[in-house]
Amino acid sequence: MPVKGHVVVNETYCKGCELCVGACPQHVLGLDLDHITAKGYHPATLIADGCTGCGICGVMCPEAAITIYREKSGVVRITS
Amino acid sequence: MPVKGHVVVNETYCKGCELCVGACPQHVLGLDLDHITAKGYHPATLIADGCTGCGICGVMCPEAAITIYREKSGVVRITS
Amino acid sequence: MARELMKGNEAIAEAAVRAGVAAYFGYPITPQTELLEYMSHRMPELGRAFVQAESELAAINMVYGAACTGQRVMSSSSSPGVSLMMEGVSYIAGTELPVVLVDVMRGGPGLGNIAPAQGDYNQIVHGGGHGDYHSIVLAPSNVQEAVDYTVLAFDLAEKYRSVTVVLLDGMLGQMMEPCELPPMKPMKKEFEDWAVNAAGGRERRFLTSINLNPAMQEVTNFRMLDRWQQVEANEIRYKSYFMEDAKFAVVAYGSSGRISLSAVRAARAEGIPVGLIRPITVSPFPTEAIREAGKKLEGMLVVEMSAGQMLEDVLAATQYSVPTEFFARIGGVVPYPDEVLDAIRDLAKGPLTMEGHPRDRWLKRMAERI
Amino acid sequence: MARELMKGNEAIAEAAVRAGVAAYFGYPITPQTELLEYMSHRMPELGRAFVQAESELAAINMVYGAACTGQRVMSSSSSPGVSLMMEGVSYIAGTELPVVLVDVMRGGPGLGNIAPAQGDYNQIVHGGGHGDYHSIVLAPSNVQEAVDYTVLAFDLAEKYRSVTVVLLDGMLGQMMEPCELPPMKPMKKEFEDWAVNAAGGRERRFLTSINLNPAMQEVTNFRMLDRWQQVEANEIRYKSYFMEDAKFAVVAYGSSGRISLSAVRAARAEGIPVGLIRPITVSPFPTEAIREAGKKLEGMLVVEMSAGQMLEDVLAATQYSVPTEFFARIGGVVPYPDEVLDAIRDLAKGPLTMEGHPRDRWLKRMAERI
Amino acid sequence: MATMQTENDALVYARPESLTDVSTHYCPGCTHGIAHRLIAEVIDEMGIREKMIGVASVGCSVFAYNYFNFDFVQAPHGRAPAMATGVKRVLPDKMVITYQGDGDMASIGMAEIVHAATRGENITVFFINNTNYGMTGGQMAPTTLPGQKTTSSIHGRDVETQGYPIRAAELLSQLDGSSYVVRRALNDPKNVRLAKKAIRTALEVQARGLGFSMIEFLSICPTNWGMTPEASLKWLEEKMIPYYPLGDYKVHPAVAEIKI
Amino acid sequence: MATMQTENDALVYARPESLTDVSTHYCPGCTHGIAHRLIAEVIDEMGIREKMIGVASVGCSVFAYNYFNFDFVQAPHGRAPAMATGVKRVLPDKMVITYQGDGDMASIGMAEIVHAATRGENITVFFINNTNYGMTGGQMAPTTLPGQKTTSSIHGRDVETQGYPIRAAELLSQLDGSSYVVRRALNDPKNVRLAKKAIRTALEVQARGLGFSMIEFLSICPTNWGMTPEASLKWLEEKMIPYYPLGDYKVHPAVAEIKI
Amino acid sequence: MQNEILIAGFGGQGVLFAGQLLAYAAMDEGKQVTWIPSYGPEMRGGTANCTVIISDEEIGSPLVSHPQAVIAMNRPSLDKYEPMIKPGGVLIINTSMVDRKAVRKDIKVVEVDANAMSEKLGDKRMSNMVLLGALLGQLKVLPNEAIEKALRAHLPERHHKLLPKNYEALHEGARLQVIEI
Amino acid sequence: MQNEILIAGFGGQGVLFAGQLLAYAAMDEGKQVTWIPSYGPEMRGGTANCTVIISDEEIGSPLVSHPQAVIAMNRPSLDKYEPMIKPGGVLIINTSMVDRKAVRKDIKVVEVDANAMSEKLGDKRMSNMVLLGALLGQLKVLPNEAIEKALRAHLPERHHKLLPKNYEALHEGARLQVIEI
Numbered sequence A, B: 001m002p003v004k005g006h007v008v009v010n011e012t013y014c015k016g017c018e019l020c021v022g023a024c025p026q027h028v029l030g031l032d033l034d035h036i037t038a039k040g041y042h043p044a045t046l047i048a049d050g051c052t053g054c055g056i057c058g059v060m061c062p063e064a065a066i067t068i069y070r071e072k073s074g075v076v077r078i079t080s
Numbered sequence C, D: 001m002a003r004e005l006m007k008g009n010e011a012i013a014e015a016a017v018r019a020g021v022a023a024y025f026g027y028p029i030t031p032q033t034e035l036l037e038y039m040s041h042r043m044p045e046l047g048r049a050f051v052q053a054e055s056e057l058a059a060i061n062m063v064y065g066a067a068c069t070g071q072r073v074m075s076s077s078s079s080p081g082v083s084l085m086m087e088g089v090s091y092i093a094g095t096e097l098p099v100v101l102v103d104v105m106r107g108g109p110g111l112g113n114i115a116p117a118q119g120d121y122n123q124i125v126h127g128g129g130h131g132d133y134h135s136i137v138l139a140p141s142n143v144q145e146a147v148d149y150t151v152l153a154f155d156l157a158e159k160y161r162s163v164t165v166v167l168l169d170g171m172l173g174q175m176m177e178p179c180e181l182p183p184m185k186p187m188k189k190e191f192e193d194w195a196v197n198a199a200g201g202r203e204r205r206f207l208t209s210i211n212l213n214p215a216m217q218e219v220t221n222f223r224m225l226d227r228w229q230q231v232e233a234n235e236i237r238y239k240s241y242f243m244e245d246a247k248f249a250v251v252a253y254g255s256s257g258r259i260s261l262s263a264v265r266a267a268r269a270e271g272i273p274v275g276l277i278r279p280i281t282v283s284p285f286p287t288e289a290i291r292e293a294g295k296k297l298e299g300m301l302v303v304e305m306s307a308g309q310m311l312e313d314v315l316a317a318t319q320y321s322v323p324t325e326f327f328a329r330i331g332g333v334v335p336y337p338d339e340v341l342d343a344i345r346d347l348a349k350g351p352l353t354m355e356g357h358p359r360d361r362w363l364k365r366m367a368e369r370i
Numbered sequence E, F: 001m002a003t004m005q006t007e008n009d010a011l012v013y014a015r016p017e018s019l020t021d022v023s024t025h026y027c028p029g030c031t032h033g034i035a036h037r038l039i040a041e042v043i044d045e046m047g048i049r050e051k052m053i054g055v056a057s058v059g060c061s062v063f064a065y066n067y068f069n070f071d072f073v074q075a076p077h078g079r080a081p082a083m084a085t086g087v088k089r090v091l092p093d094k095m096v097i098t099y100q101g102d103g104d105m106a107s108i109g110m111a112e113i114v115h116a117a118t119r120g121e122n123i124t125v126f127f128i129n130n131t132n133y134g135m136t137g138g139q140m141a142p143t144t145l146p147g148q149k150t151t152s153s154i155h156g157r158d159v160e161t162q163g164y165p166i167r168a169a170e171l172l173s174q175l176d177g178s179s180y181v182v183r184r185a186l187n188d189p190k191n192v193r194l195a196k197k198a199i200r201t202a203l204e205v206q207a208r209g210l211g212f213s214m215i216e217f218l219s220i221c222p223t224n225w226g227m228t229p230e231a232s233l234k235w236l237e238e239k240m241i242p243y244y245p246l247g248d249y250k251v252h253p254a255v256a257e258i259k260i
Numbered sequence G, H: 001m002q003n004e005i006l007i008a009g010f011g012g013q014g015v016l017f018a019g020q021l022l023a024y025a026a027m028d029e030g031k032q033v034t035w036i037p038s039y040g041p042e043m044r045g046g047t048a049n050c051t052v053i054i055s056d057e058e059i060g061s062p063l064v065s066h067p068q069a070v071i072a073m074n075r076p077s078l079d080k081y082e083p084m085i086k087p088g089g090v091l092i093i094n095t096s097m098v099d100r101k102a103v104r105k106d107i108k109v110v111e112v113d114a115n116a117m118s119e120k121l122g123d124k125r126m127s128n129m130v131l132l133g134a135l136l137g138q139l140k141v142l143p144n145e146a147i148e149k150a151l152r153a154h155l156p157e158r159h160h161k162l163l164p165k166n167y168e169a170l171h172e173g174a175r176l177q178v179i180e181i
């Protein structure tokens, strides 16, 4: 059974650039089109299960808007 | 019998730097210590026979002060 | 001729093209960049020279070199970039070359901001470069004038072998207004006898700003001063509004000039007998005109988008004989006509004084206000 | 304390060292080079920072950076090099940093020559950089003053967070005179709360000259203007000679000031009741003092080694109420006392007039003469 | 990088402390943001936040001092290396960095960067190559590729009249004073990780007093390139990397010994 | 070179026409004079005197316009390449040269020379490297050798604090815009002849519109070095040449085809 | 007689073009006109606005503290500019992007669901035309024909097929009524 | 009481040092003094000169059009400065380098074959001392002791063995008489 994780996108920073979306190997990220941030952007969000907490989205996010967690079971790997 | 030549040093330009003196393969150039130019320098001059008109002094003179001749017998060689 | 709606920056560029500018050298900087961008395609399209220089420092020296050939050349920039040109401008002045410069002023000092301001007045008018020299400085206040005075700048620069600056600010550079463009001038074919252009068949020529012998330098400087006296005699320009019966006058140039016009109209509507004198050549300054006008006035108001730089020239013009007040917004803040109107009302209301300095009174008022 | 015979340039360098300068950045240029050469061995010897920069442009920005840390820093140059510093000076002023600059003026404009001149007056006093700012400018006229005012410059720069310029010319820079040097000040240990020095254990700090919001920039500019009013109130300095009973006065600063002193003495010996007012702070200018003095005078003579730059400030000071004449040698020519004496005689002989501009009359006289 | 434990989850990644909690003014997807983030992460990891003094340049990153959570100054266009020299010479024990764009460093600031490098100034330069003048609206930069369209080369850069691009890393590596000069790209997770390693190395170089270090980051400018961020990354990979090869151009022997 | 016949003697060498008949202000033995002479000779030989426009820089050669018998302008310190660009862009058919010292070109003028080279400006730069600022009395230049004493490095240049010398030819050869970049020395007849050949090649490059050419001349400054001219030539050979190797650093293929 | 119109919204909503269209039309009608935008980096992401002044005599300031009319294309613009409108002036609100009503009672207010309307017309990029039409419906500064002429002259060729729809958009907007208070 | 002395010759003849020596001596005597050289590239190869002013009160200009005394070490200097000397002033001519007589009749002239004299003293680098001595012999501005003290203080250590010879040079010079006209 694969490692499980999840991410939290901070709306004050996210600009909906989709760099994380394109980078996620699990394709579980997408923009929340029903929602607009104060700055007028559609923020990124988890749109499906299967996040492994691999941290790759965090590597690509220009706004450092993503916080990434992984279930204790999984080993904590630092993304650098 | 070696080629014969001679040089004429123009005093308005010569500053007695001796670069020609040091360069002359025949060692026939020297400064005229009995004579001072308007600018207060001892000018270079032929101090012995044996100038071949090789033109080397002219190659080193920073002031383009030297005119070089060679007897017709000798071939005219351009120093460059 | 057809009127076109153009941005000030682009109108100046096209006017220069039609005035026969052979080479443009510049560097991007807001709020002037459209001028460079326009030239970047317009000049090559006409087979003329355009170089986006590595810096304003390089640009002014490219201009210096090109000007030595006798061709019409120009550069443009905005405040910080203009500061980088000061050495070059001094050299060009010292070499007595015709060059046209455009300064689209922004808020300063330092990096400041990109909003409209007039804080470069002293730098441009009183010599920001080292040594004694004067530049002719034309200050348009609308796009049509920007076009007309750009063309004039080339003519004056050549006539007096002088650096000629078209001085405006971000407001005029960025706004669009209808304007008529002049016809396309043919390119210069005849060149002055000082032009260094390897024409051949003549004595060699050289151009330099060196005079290691001070006596020679002094002669050069006196020649330049003599020429400057001719400029002062022939080229002073300004525009008066409602001055015939005016008891009060506003003095303002460029953007603050047109803003003041709105205020003066409003004041007239209120019955205040106020007029406007708008210097067009801020260098040479319309000293005589202002002095003469001053004789019939009860009070003057100088309006700037800088902290009383032109004010000193106005006071000198009236020789401190007319009660004067000052109003300005600075650092990139553009005054609204209403603010100027208030200042006119205060002036008309009085009391008028000759004591102290108008700048100090203004600072006091602003301190209470802000 | 022992008197030493020193060149002006070296005396200024050693004075700065003793005033606790932590870093010097400069570039060679005649007639200032001895100052840089002196610092090149003196500063490292004391474990302080010295960099011969790649240019004056780099030097002023190294100064800018070092000044941000709150340390005492300086640069020095001469006219063309100073022009290259104009952008940096405007940034430093806009960032409200204390910096000491030395300008050893030479003949200009352009490359001109290396002889003594005072042609940078407007550039240094009225703002050669873009935007609204003021610099404190001290003008010594002998080596002792050069020492004293260099030390003072550092104190004033810090007190008012201002660019402070020591303005002299090649004559004073190159000549030797006896002088007393101050004791060695301990290096600065306490730093202002604006100093960017990564001290740790506090909120982060930053220094910048940007205010993209014009309203913020205006607030900054008003703060600077307010500080400048304090400078005007507290720091004006000048020296008067023979003014008690004077009917005439010469106004001159720096080298032309001391040359004028010789002429004034000679004139007194001839019985001409003339005095000398020598501004020491040319910015802020001793306006009040000159106005007051003017009230008792029949006429004034302004003497410069530039074409009437300070003249305008003197006329403004007297508000054109005193008949004034002007005399200058320019472009690197140093006037002899005899020439100034002649000008004083002419002034005393009269006729005195308020018509026209003193500069125009001077140009006319010189034209006849040269 | 800060790692902290929550109830039953392990924190894998969180915003670094060396960034302020201010939202940037950068356009969506602009990789200036990635460069900022990486620098902040490394500074956190090295624990030198309070020793840092940054020098912001003039360009889109002019407000860097608003985003980095340590001391900063702001330099005139192109003069950051000179300003950094001034700072470093009076505070040799602090860590001094400049953050410059390609117009800033490779055009107007060429003299200052070359001389800072040849002097071996012990500073670290972060150089963002996005092939144009972003802040002023996308004019040609010294790094603009041949044929690339910009607002001042609307028909595409013509090398005959507008010159050839400058390869800054190659150029600066020529100077004896430079100790660590490399080029990295911010176009995919792998390259971003390599970029971060380079930042760590560069700052270690400075910390050990080994002299001048510079990292050139190939970066995107979606706004002025007129592409989506995604498309921009692709353009960077396909057009920029071939012209600006990634790699280490100068690694002083002493630097080679640094193990991270 | 002008060659003319007299009665029974053949003229081997005479002062070139492209030099004015003015005595220079250079110190005795200063090789600025040799560089002047060689340039003048080549221009005579190519018969382009009346097509020449020279740009003098600020340094001991500031008065070059008094010595060269053709049109000249004089540039601010370090800006000769920019000024030459201005001249060349409006007069592309004329031959434009700059004559610059090492302080002028390699220090204050670094940005202008790098960008003239990268733009491939079709001009020729003559660069006199004499390891110091001659005109101002012998301060340290970017080219001053490590340990060399100057008036601003009286204990000898300390590379730790005063930086490393710049090798201009190597640096400029890095730029795609440069077509011909070489280093020569003026210390003996052989090298002087090679220097002259290089001048010919450089001017041919410009004449054929092949782009930017630059020749670095290792030159002496007896006055500020405090040596006799003879001793100075020796110092140049023993100290300078090892640090500044002679040779061709950039020869564009098109240039290689030029046969002289 | 002088009219001042301020148009404000997000960058990309066609704020500047709508203003220029007014300016071109005014010029072609032989009037004095000025158009001035907000400029510089603050445009990036943020809001854009432009002021157009149309007059019969030489125009002084191109900026005014109290414009006759305002088109507010988003909430920040409404908040910022509603208070500045001259008493008796006109306020056009793009309700598609604004979630509040006008508060001023001394001005004429027109609410326009511009996005919906323009999408109904088949192209949502035309919201700015609908809003412009609404303005001209209230502020009789220029005849609709003038705007149409300007559109023909200045809409990029490749979009000319959209001209009819744009005219419609203008008319639709012009037909809207001032809301009763 | 103010004395102005101008010393001129080729660079390398010790012009500037002779002037500085005077200045140091004057300072140590508690007098006001200024020393100002010609400077810059024109020194290269060409001629050098310096002006020394010694006074009891604050000195104004360090340059004067008509100095009290001139030491002319070469012909160009004589030609240039002889006409400027104050009537009644002093002119010292280095006849070793000058091939003409003085023309002024209203000044005191001393002819000094300085090179010969100094060579006789064993070191021809001391000509400037001989000439300085000749000046002080005529212009009683400072006691010889003052100059000697200054020499001790300011001659580089490595040359101190030459001090006695330098004193002699000064004295030899001082003993010379004004030539009769």
Ligand SMILES: Cc1ncc(C[n+]2csc(CCOP(=O)(O)OP(=O)(O)O)c2C)c(N)n1
Pocket (backbone or CB within 6 Å): C027, C028, C029, C030, C056, C080, C081, C084, E058, E059, E060, E061, E077, E100, E101, E102, E103, E104, E105, E128, E130, E132, E133, E134, E135, E136, E141
């Ligand atoms: C002296 C000066 N010249 C020009 C400008 C205008 N300017 C501001 S940013 C910039 C270019 C920035 O481009 P780059 O360095 O590549 O940074 P980017 O915005 O692309 O990140 C220019 C030319 C200025 N502020 N100062």
Ligand SMILES: Cc1ncc(C[n+]2csc(CCOP(=O)(O)OP(=O)(O)O)c2C)c(N)n1
Pocket (backbone or CB within 6 Å): D027, D028, D029, D030, D056, D080, D081, D084, F058, F059, F060, F061, F077, F100, F101, F102, F103, F104, F105, F128, F130, F132, F133, F134, F135, F136, F141
């Ligand atoms: C802006 C500026 N800075 C400094 C100077 C002073 N200056 C004149 S020549 C020179 C250096 C010349 O050295 P180099 O270029 O090596 O030429 P060289 O005399 O050695 O041949 C300097 C610094 C100047 N004229 N202008």
Ligand code: SF4
Pocket (backbone or CB within 6 Å): A005, A006, A007, A023, A024, A025, A026, A027, A028, A029, A050, A051, A052, A053, A054, A055, A056, A057, A058, A068
């Ligand atoms: S952590 Fe990995 S799997 Fe989870 S969203 Fe981010 S990239 Fe996708």
Ligand code: SF4
Pocket (backbone or CB within 6 Å): A009, A013, A014, A015, A016, A017, A018, A019, A020, A021, A043, A044, A060, A061, A062, A063, A064, A065, A066, E029
């Ligand atoms: S990369 Fe960051 S900013 Fe971009 S969409 Fe994802 S979370 Fe938002």
Ligand code: SF4
Pocket (backbone or CB within 6 Å): B009, B013, B014, B015, B016, B017, B018, B019, B020, B021, B043, B044, B060, B061, B062, B063, B064, B065, B066, F029
């Ligand atoms: S090389 Fe020339 S200048 Fe030197 S001594 Fe010989 S002739 Fe004279």
Ligand code: SF4
Pocket (backbone or CB within 6 Å): B005, B006, B007, B023, B024, B025, B026, B027, B028, B029, B050, B051, B052, B053, B054, B055, B056, B057, B058, B068
């Ligand atoms: S021509 Fe040759 S041989 Fe004759 S003097 Fe010159 S160098 Fe000597």
Ligand code: SF4
Pocket (backbone or CB within 6 Å): E025, E026, E027, E030, E031, E032, E060, E130, E134, E135, E220, E221, E222, E223, E224
């Ligand atoms: S303009 Fe380009 S470089 Fe600037 S922030 Fe936007 S995307 Fe980034």
Ligand code: SF4
Pocket (backbone or CB within 6 Å): F025, F026, F027, F030, F031, F032, F060, F130, F134, F135, F220, F221, F222, F223, F224
């Ligand atoms: S100082 Fe040096 S470079 Fe200058 S002329 Fe003299 S020897 Fe030549």
Ligand SMILES: [Mg+2]
Pocket (backbone or CB within 6 Å): E059, E101, E102, E103, E128, E129, E130, E131, E132, E133, E134, E141
């Ligand atoms: Mg960029």
Ligand SMILES: [Mg+2]
Pocket (backbone or CB within 6 Å): F059, F101, F102, F103, F128, F129, F130, F131, F132, F133, F134, F141
């Ligand atoms: Mg040199």
